[in-house]
Amino acid sequence: MSIIRALNQAIGQLNDPAFRRVILLGFGLSLLVFLLLLGGLIALVPLIPESGIDWIDKAVIWLAGLGVPLIFALVTWLLFPAVMTSITSLFLDDVVDAVEALHYPDLAGWRASPLHEVIWLGLRLSLLIVLINLLALPLYLTLLFTGFGTLALYLAINGYLLGREYYEMVAVRHATPKNAGHLRKQNRDKAFLGGLMIALLFMIPVLNLMAPVIGIAMMVHLFHDKQENKPESRRVN
Template sequence: MFSAAITAFGQVFSPLLRGVLLKSVALAIGLLIVMAIGLNAALQHLATLPYPWLDTLVAILGGLGLVFGALYLTPAASSLVAGLFLDDVAEAVEKESYPNDPLGRPQPLGRSILASIRFFGVVLAVNLGALFLLLVPGVNIIIFYVANAYLLSREYFELAAMRYRTPEEARALRQAHAVQVFLAGLLIVPVLFIPFLNLITPVYGTALMVHLHRRLAPVPGAGMGQGPLIEGRKVSA
């Protein structure tokens, strides 16, 4: 598990994934900016006070809150980004680390977008719930850590597995190895606590789950030469 995490983390910053990392980070930053602007506009609309100095104080506190809240919004933003760049990351990792095995099949764009949007909503709701628990010291951090470990590990593992399996098979595989997948999620979440570094979460999480999926369930045709999978069969490149 730890060796897979170390390998994945090293690949994130290697020339192998540098291009997709830059695209992923740029998109995640853009999404966070849009979300911050929306929250700030809502705050200004709701907080109309009779004294200018109170408006200024609310604006300052709101700005600090947005900065702190970005920690909670990053998982949601990264979940939306993941579906758009998963296949690029997974294919690069597969070619580099498993050159003699067949490549997975890219997911249809429509399915990837719908899955990302659905998961984005779930992660956003969970993390906003954790944000409201700030008044309970310690509890919100625990909820944030455990919830994101489960949600992110589930998302990235199933997306990696679906390159070789149907959605139903990918879900069943995750459930059969629920403990290992969750433990891998615990290795993803610490990145979320580090400002700026947390923007690599989609690329790192995807690379880690590609390695985990290969270790838990070898793909059909592994070791028989590289080539795409079509309906479970390997064809020559």
């Protein structure tokens, strides 16, 4: 199955009640997180110590006023996938259930992911995205002058991370966590291409609000690709 076909099938199921519920929950809670972040940045501005020199203090306030929205925009751009995915991952099992019930009723996952496992997968992805993107920040800034290098690096890093974690979120319903990792490694190209598409979705206005749901639904289709005639693949202990 091609990435485009899997994406089209995922988008075609957006009217499913399970999809709508998870999208609304993920968007609402993520919006709250970023509003709190913006409020925190604004609250820090008055705490900047004064120098006692009028023009310097005015310049600092002006720079702070300019810097807050820039910092907020940069942090939002870099961390939105992590925050949205972390929050939405708590509810993504419902999306996987809906996709498998409609398209793969005979290949549905045999194990329900325990809550602690779901939380861990979401937190692991969020921490990896935050840490690696922060480490890559000097490179992002350096590559800004190339015109395309920052975008290419961003997609490569986040495509790998999102593909890895989203694939395992699906695989872990069909295998133990350890073997889910093995399944992902066996399909690393498929997982990376899926992750690359998810990273692109996060960059498109409006679609980025639905990216985690579309992404996990697409990954279900990619996971089950060529599995229909392999009943032994239904359970990996």
